[in-house]
Amino acid sequence: MIETIASAALSESANSPGWFLVHSIGVGMGILGLVFFLGTAVGMVRFPDFYTRMHAAGKGDTLSTMLMLAGFGLVMMEDFSAGSWLLLLKILGIVLFIFITTPSSSHALMRAAFEDDEMPLGEKDLKKLRKRGGKPSAR
Amino acid sequence: MGASLLVLMIPILYRIIMGPTGFDRILGVNVIGTKTAVILVIIGTLFDRVDMFVDFAIAYALLNFVGAIVVSRYFNRTVPLQEMEKPKPRRRAKV
Structure with a gap:
């Protein structure tokens, strides 16, 4: 998918370097958002405690979603027509919404x-956990 | 990008299924719901209707936020202020 997007970006705008x-x-x-989401996934599996897992999920999820959506809006931008601006504005609206709501929902869950x-x-x-070899007991 | 998002959702699905507490499961559902909004926008390119799918993503993000708030309110025991200020023994974490 990344290669197709990159090749599309290359073929569309070969004549204009901007x-x-x-x-x-x-x-x-x-790609940076995918890297942050990889951090979230690893943290959700590897961390020993609910609060540390929430730390990984809250931060990585917010930043990766914002980066991926904003980057996608930039990739979808093709010209300066009204529809293109509206699309970018809507995607940036989702980014702002997620920037506000995801930390507050994870705060509510933590509380x-x-x-x-x-x-x-x-x-x-x-x-105790280290003595047992890092494996938490089943509840 | 969408395929790698789906692959990276597998560890979070593991946390939802195996999670020791209910809060872990809700957290995983929240993370997957946020990523579904991203995947919806990416699906829009397959149908060449990105402007329509962006509206779906807005609605999905709103529903996800409301769901997380409702579940956390449901689990939160509302105690009166006098009882909250009373020192109560908290149980230790089970390892």
Whole structure:
């Protein structure tokens, strides 16, 4: 998919270096977003505790979604017509919406978990966990 | 980009299925819902109707946010202020 987008950006704007620069910035932002989402996925699997998992998911999810959507809006931009501007404006609206809502929803989830007596791991728990070889026991 | 997003969703699906607490599952559902908005915009290029699919993505992001807020309100026990200020023994984390 990335190769097709990159080749499309290359073929469309071979005659104008400005559009090639805009499209390659968009593709680069998409790839950077995928890297951040890889961090989120690894963190969700590897971290030992609910709060650390929430840390990985909240940050990486927000930034990767924003980067991917903004880069996609730059790639879809082809000319300065009204429809193209409207599309970019809508995508930037989603980016702003996600920038506001994802941290607040993860804050609400964290607060609900803390009120529900879900305690974070302490120093002793981590020592116990290391003695057992890093495997948490099944609840 | 869409295919690699789908591949990277597999570890989060693992966390949803195997998650030790319910909150892990809700967190995974939230992450996947946010990424579905991105995938919807990418699907729009396949049908050449990106302007239409962007509206779908806006609606999906809104529903995802409302769902996360509702679930966290549901799990949050609302206690009165006098009981909240009383020191209560919290149980330790199970390792």
